[in-house]
Every structure is written in C-alpha cells, then in structure tokens.
Amino acid sequence: MRLVLVGPPGAGKGTQAEIIAERLGIPKISTGDIFRANVSGGTPLGLKAKEYMDAGELVPDEVTNDMVADRLAQDDAKDGFLLDGYPRNTEQAKVLDRILDEADATLDVALELTASDDEVVRRLSGRRVSKSTGKVYHLEFDPPADPDSPDLYQRSDDKPETVKHRLEVYAEQTAPLIGFYEAQGKLKRIDALGEVAEVTERALAAIGAPA
Ligand code: AP5
Ligand code: MG
Numbered sequence: 001m002r003l004v005l006v007g008p009p010g011a012g013k014g015t016q017a018e019i020i021a022e023r024l025g026i027p028k029i030s031t032g033d034i035f036r037a038n039v040s041g042g043t044p045l046g047l048k049a050k051e052y053m054d055a056g057e058l059v060p061d062e063v064t065n066d067m068v069a070d071r072l073a074q075d076d077a078k079d080g081f082l083l084d085g086y087p088r089n090t091e092q093a094k095v096l097d098r099i100l101d102e103a104d105a106t107l108d109v110a111l112e113l114t115a116s117d118d119e120v121v122r123r124l125s126g127r128r129v130s131k132s133t134g135k136v137y138h139l140e141f142d143p144p145a146d147p148d149s150p151d152l153y154q155r156s157d158d159k160p161e162t163v164k165h166r167l168e169v170y171a172e173q174t175a176p177l178i179g180f181y182e183a184q185g186k187l188k189r190i191d192a193l194g195e196v197a198e199v200t201e202r203a204l205a206a207i208g209a210p211a
Contacts, residue, residue, distance in 0.1 A: 001026060002105060003207060004083040004096070006177055007113030009166045010120030010127070011192045012199060014136060016113065017084035019200050024209060026080040029071055031064060031088075033134075036155075054156055056165035058088055058173060065095045072099055089173045090180050109207050110181035113192035113199070117167055124163050128152040142196070 001024055005013045014030060021028035035053060038046030045067065052059045068086055071077065087093040100106055115123075126139040131151050137144040144152055157166065181187040188206040192199055204211045 001080045002107050004110045006110055008120050008170045010124040011113040011115040013084050013113060015196055016199060016203055017082050020203055021082040026082055027076045028082050028084060030084040031086040056157055056162040056169060061091050069099050090176055093177055093180050107186060109188055110186045111203060111207060112178055112189040115192040121163060124158045127158055128154060
C-alpha cells in the first residue's frame with residue numbers, strides 16, 4: 001500500500017502514521033522527522049531547513065522533493081510506504097506522482113485527518129517529545145511518567161505564534177491538496193477527534209485494511 005496522510009498540524013498524523021505503518025508492515029516516512037534529525041545533527045540540509053521550520057513556513061520544494069525522492073528510492077519503500085507530512089502543496093503532489101510514475105507505481109490513498117483549530121491548538125500546546133526515544137507524549141491525553149523530566153522537550157515550532165502561522169500555511173498551501181486528490185478519486189477523509197485507537201480504527205476502515 002502506498003499512502004499519504006494529509007491534515008493540519010497537530011491532527012495526529014505522526015501518531016497515527018507510526019501505528020498504521022507498523023500494522024501494514026510498510027515504512028513510515030515523515031519529512032518533518034527527517035528535517036528535525038538533520039537539524040539536530042547540524043547537517044547542511046538541517047541548516048537550510050531550520051529557519052523555515054522555526055518560522056512555521058514550508059521548506060522550499062527543491063530541497064524537500066530531492067530528499068523524498070532519495071528516501072523513496074531505498075529498498076524498504078519499493079513495495080509500499082506511508083508518507084507523513086508530504087506532499088504539502090500541489091507542486092509536491094505532482095512531483096510525487098512523477099517519482100512514482102517513473103518507478104511504475106501509483107499512489108493508492110490520500111487519507112485526510114480532520115480536526116478543528118481549537119483541538120489542534122490543544123494538542124500542540126501539550127505535546128512533549130522524549131530526547132532519548134523520540135516518543136511523542138501529550139501532557140493531558142498521553143502523559144509521560146515524569147512531566148518534569150529533563151529528557152522531555154517541546155518542539156520549537158509549537159510556540160503559540162508559530163502554531164497560528166502553521167495553521168495559516170496549512171489553509172493556504174496544503175488544503176488545496178484535498179481537491180487535487182479528490183479529483184484523482186484517491187481521497188478518503190476521517191474525523192481525527194476521539195481516542196487514538198478509535199482514530200486508528202477509522203483510518204484502517206477508510207483505507208480498506210483489516211482492523
Ligand atoms: P511536521 O513535523 O510535518 O509538522 P506538522 O504537519 O505541523 O504536524 P505535527 O507533527 O505538528 O502534528 P501531527 O499531525 O503529526 O500530530 P501528532 O501526531 O504529533 O512539519 C514541521 C515543519 O517541517 C513544517 O512546518 C515545515 O517547516 C517542515 N516540513 C515538513 N514537511 C515538509 C514538506 N513536505 N514540505 C515543506 N516543509 C516541510 O500529535 C500532536 C499531539 O496530539 C501529540 O502530543 C499527541 O500525543 C497528541 N494526540 C495525537 N492524537 C491524539 C488523539 N486522538 N487524542 C488526543 N491527543 C492526541
Ligand atoms: Mg508530525
């Protein structure tokens with residue numbers, strides 16, 4: 001299965017991607033995670049991406065598209081993948097179609113996760129990430145054992161002003177993807193409200209995978 005997740009920041013794409021990819025036995029490819037790993041490793045790619053990420057802007061397409069093309073060329077992605085956070089605008093979606101076309105493959109489903117602005121703000125303001133394991137928690141909905149542990153950090157783009165801007169960028173640049181995939185007959189939409197497990201059930205049903 002070749003699958004992309006689309007949805008506003010904080011809708012739970014990363015949370016669901018982890019679970020769904022594991023269930024389907026396909027790699028989870030999260031462009032945000034790849035960028036963050038490069039930022040913390042201080043690589044040239046990370047240095048380029050950081051200023052855009054901190055501002056809540058999209059990293060330029062040429063940087064992002066090349067990075068995704070390289071990742072999709074790896075062996076583990078040959079028979080399927082779950083992309084989380086890519087594509088993020090119609091230009092990226094067209095590039096993805098081209099990459100797949102050249103490999104004689106096609107995308108199966110674009111799964112949209114919907115959530116209100118109020119809910120995503122609640123989710124992002126309480127998000128905390130473990131430095132050592134990368135696990136994502138929420139102070140209220142999925143609390144870590146010790147909320148004051150020095151191992152936990154808050155993402156630098158989860159500050160309220162940046163979250164507001166990320167939501168604007170989503171509405172302007174990413175939401176048009178919904179129409180793009182609807183026109184291709186590939187769009188499935190689910191409500192991302194409710195318990196993580198309920199959302200997973202909805203997602204698996206929408207993509208036609210066994211629960
Ligand atoms: P990216 O990392 O992709 O961030 P995002 O799209 O803004 O989404 P988030 O990761 O913030 O949210 P999520 O939907 O994954 O939610 P999560 O599961 O963590 O991108 C970051 C930046 O990188 C971009 O701004 C851009 O600069 C750059 N970038 C990345 N891809 C790019 C691209 N293709 N092109 C250009 N630039 C790109 O959940 C959020 C919180 O809610 C967590 O605390 C979680 O525990 C909690 N939660 C999850 N599900 C539930 C639930 N059902 N109930 C209650 N709480 C829940
Ligand atoms: Mg994420």
